[in-house]
Amino acid sequence: MPRASPHVSRFEPALFASQGYIVRKGLISEPIVAHLNAATEKALDPLIGPVEFETEVGYPGAPATRDAHGGDTPRRLLHAYARESVFADLATAQSIKDTLAAIMGTENLYLSQNHHNCVMTKYPGYSSSTSWHQDIRYWSFDKAELVSIWCAFGNETRENGALSVIPGSHVEDVERGRLDRDLFLRTDLEANQGLLDRQVQVELDAGDVMFFHCRLFHAAGRNESDTVKCSAVFTYHDRDNHPIPGTRSERYPSIRLR
Ligand SMILES: O=C(O)CCC(=O)C(=O)O
Numbered sequence: 478m479p480r481a482s483p484h485v486s487r488f489e490p491a492l493f494a495s496q497g498y499i500v501r502k503g504l505i506s507e508p509i510v511a512h513l514n515a516a517t518e519k520a521l522d523p524l525i526g527p528v529e530f531e532t533e534v535g536y537p538g539a540p541a542t543r544d545a546h547g548g549d550t551p552r553r554l555l556h557a558y559a560r561e562s563v564f565a566d567l568a569t570a571q572s573i574k575d576t577l578a579a580i581m582g583t584e585n586l587y588l589s590q591n592h593h594n595c596v597m598t599k600y601p602g603y604s605s606s607t608s609w610h611q612d613i614r615y616w617s618f619d620k621a622e623l624v625s626i627w628c629a630f631g632n633e634t635r636e637n638g639a640l641s642v643i644p645g646s647h648v649e650d651v652e653r654g655r656l657d658r659d660l661f662l663r664t665d666l667e668a669n670q671g672l673l674d675r676q677v678q679v680e681l682d683a684g685d686v687m688f689f690h691c692r693l694f695h696a697a698g699r700n701e702s703d704t705v706k707c708s709a710v711f712t713y714h715d716r717d718n719h720p721i722p723g724t725r726s727e728r729y730p731s732i733r734l735r
Pocket residue numbers: 597599605606607612638695696697698
C-alpha cells in the first residue's frame with residue numbers, strides 16, 4: 478500500500494483511474510524550471526545528440542528530408558536522464574514518485590530509459606502534428622500498465638501545439654480495425670466519432686506536470702507561435718511489469734526510483 482503523501486490529494490488516484498490522466502499544477506518550482514530551460518537551450522545550440530529529427534517521424538507538417546528547408550529540426554533530445562543531472566533529478570523527484578505511487582498503487586517504481594526519456598522540442602515552422610494515438614504503440618511490456626509524465630518548461634497552449642486527450646479512453650476496447658497501419662486512431666470512421674467528440678485540450682503552465690496512462694488517446698497540433706515549446710517526457714512501470722525480451726523496451730535497464 479503506497480504511503481500517504483503530502484504531495485498527492487486523496488482524489489487524484491480516483492481521478493486518474495477514471496480519466497486516464499491528471500495534471501498537477503506547479504509541481505516543479507520556478508528555479509528548477511529555469512534550470513531545465515537553461516540545460517535544454519545548451520543542448521539545442523549547438524545541437525547535442527542523441528536526437529530524433531522531425532524528418533524521422535514523418536508526421537504531418539514535418540520536413541521531407543534532412544536536406545529540405547528545416548530538415549535539421551529536432552523533435553526529441555533523447556536520453557534526457559543521462560544528459561544533465563537536472564533532468565535525472567526531475568525524472569526521480571520525490572513529488573513525481575509520490576504521485577506515481579498513489580496513482581499506480583505501488584512503491585516499486587522504475588523509470589524506463591527506452592523511448593520517451595526525452596525533452597520534446599516543438600519548433601515554430603517545422604514541427605509536425607501528432608495524430609491520435611496511445612503510447613502503448615511504442616512499448617512491449619507484459620502489461621499495458623505504464624504511466625508517463627509530461628512536464629511543461631513553458632506555457633503550452635493550442636497555439637503552440639499543446640496536447641489534447643480523450644478522457645477515459647485508456648479503458649476503452651478499441652478494435653484493431655479502428656486504428657490505421659501505424660496504430661493511429663482512424664478519424665475517417667464513424668465508429669470513432671464518439672471518442673473524438675470527447676476530446677479536451679490540456680493547456681499547461683511552466684512547471685505543471687501531466688501524468689497519463691499509456692492507453693490514453695492523445696494528439697497534438699503544430700507550433701503556430703514564434704517560440705520553441707519544450708517539455709520533458711518520462712515513462713514508468715512497476716517492478717512486476719517486465720519488458721518483452723529482445724524488444725526495444727528491453728534495450729537499456731530501467732532505473733529504480735528510491
Ligand atoms: O507534442 C506532440 O506532438 C505529441 C507527442 C506525443 O504524443 C508522443 O510523442 O507520443
